[in-house]
Amino acid sequence: MVGNLSDSGLALLKGPAHRAARRRWKRTADVLSKWSGAASQADPKEAARALGRLLKRVANHDEPGFDGLAAMAMYHRGNALSNGALRDEAIAAYDELSDRFDGSDDNLLQVIITLALFNKAVDLGKLGRTQEAIDTYDQVLQRTDSSIDPILLNQAAMSLLNKGVALGELNRPQEESATYQALINRFGDATRIEFQRTVARAQVFQGVVLGQLRGLNEELHAYDRVIDRLEGTADVELNTTLAMALIKKGIVLGWMGHTDAEMAQFERVVQRFGAETTIELQTQVAMALLCKADSLHSVERMDDAIHVYDEIIRRFHATSDPSLGRWVDLARESRAQALANTSS
Known part of the structure; x- marks a missing residue:
């Protein structure tokens, strides 16, 4: 986005009268570019301080292009504060941005404000201020209602998804499901990959809610829609969602007493993604194997269950990823319990 500012900001500083301002603008943009990228992730608190100093330098410029x-x-100071877990300060930074520029008719400034509002909503959610987060997502949705800008449309899709999750946290399942459906209706036919990813996640989340509201058959149908939609995709994130849908379908089939069909779903995940090297898909494979082993354990097929627990440990024991390591730890605990049951 700094590149966009180069195009728009420098375009306003034409002619000899603005030569010095152009040099100041470029120096300032270079500093902004440095602290809005990887450096902000690596040292967020220093990034926040550097961007605070930068703000003081540009606060009183009256030349065009500096807004x-x-x-x-x-915006990036707010991001840095959020990355440093200083969420209240991040929210204050986003509010300062909105208060200062919300009346502007500059389209780029309005885009930045919308991005800031989305990030504010995320921080509010992480602070447990769930209703405020929902209200802020609604602000984003209102601002993007008629937009055709891909950046803003992505914010709208993510706002609907996150709003649905927040409604679920407040135990408002009918509103939660309706919010996911609004997302599916609006972006279900979109071809851009980021929208496909968000829609697929919404379909999985909606499946869980439909199970609560309408029963397990409706939940199964929801997962089948996701599976049909994503079968054959090469995208890692979409495949991760596909694996989630298969696992959830298997769990529901198990609740319904269809043990063979349950096992088949878990095995589909292992067969389809067992050779994948990304942590996201390895985690789904580990989860599918653990679900399979636990199901075998529950029907007292202890030797088979222990064999699958051993497979999880063999496959993933050397991982350094905490999320994947968690499934290995659970496999070890469950294996010990299965052994105890076998010997008793």
């Missing part, structure tokens, strides 16, 4: 720099500095 965009100030807005970007506020």
Whole structure:
């Protein structure tokens, strides 16, 4: 986005009278570019301090083009504070940005404000201020209602998804399901991969809610829609969602007493993704194997269950990833319990 500012900000600083301002603008943009990228992730608190100093430098510039720099500095300072887990301060930074520029008719400034509002909503959610997060997602949705800008449309899709999750946290399942459906209706036919990813996740989340509201058959149908939609995709994130849908379908089939069909879903995940090297898909494979082993354990097929627990440990014991390691730890615990049951 700093590149966009280069195009728009420098375009306003034409002619000899603005030569010095152009040099100041470029120096400021270079600093902003440095602290809005990887450096912000690596050292968020230092990034927040550096961007705060940058804001003081551009606060009183009255030359054209500097408002965009100030807005970007506020936005990225908020991001840095959030990355440093200083969420209240991040929210204050986003509010300062919105208060200062919300009346502007500059389209780029309005885009930055919308991005800031989305990030504010995420931080509110992480602070447990769930209703405030929902209200802020609604602000994003209102601002993007008629947009055709891909960046803003992505914010709208993610706002609907996150709003649905937040409604679920407040135990409002009918509103939660309706929010996912609004997302599916609006973006279900979109061809851009980021929208496909968000829609697929919404379908899985909606499946869980439909199980609560309408019963297990409706939940199964929801997962089947996801599976049909994603079968054959090469995208890692979509395949991760596909694996989630298969696992959830297997769990529901188990609840319904269809043990063979349950096992078949878990085995589909292992066969389809067992050779994948990404942590996301390895985690889904480990989860599918653990679900399979636990199901075998529950019907007292202890030797078979122990064999699958051993497979999880063999496959993933050397991982350094905490999320994947968690499934290995659970496999070890369950294996010990199965052995105890066998010997008793």
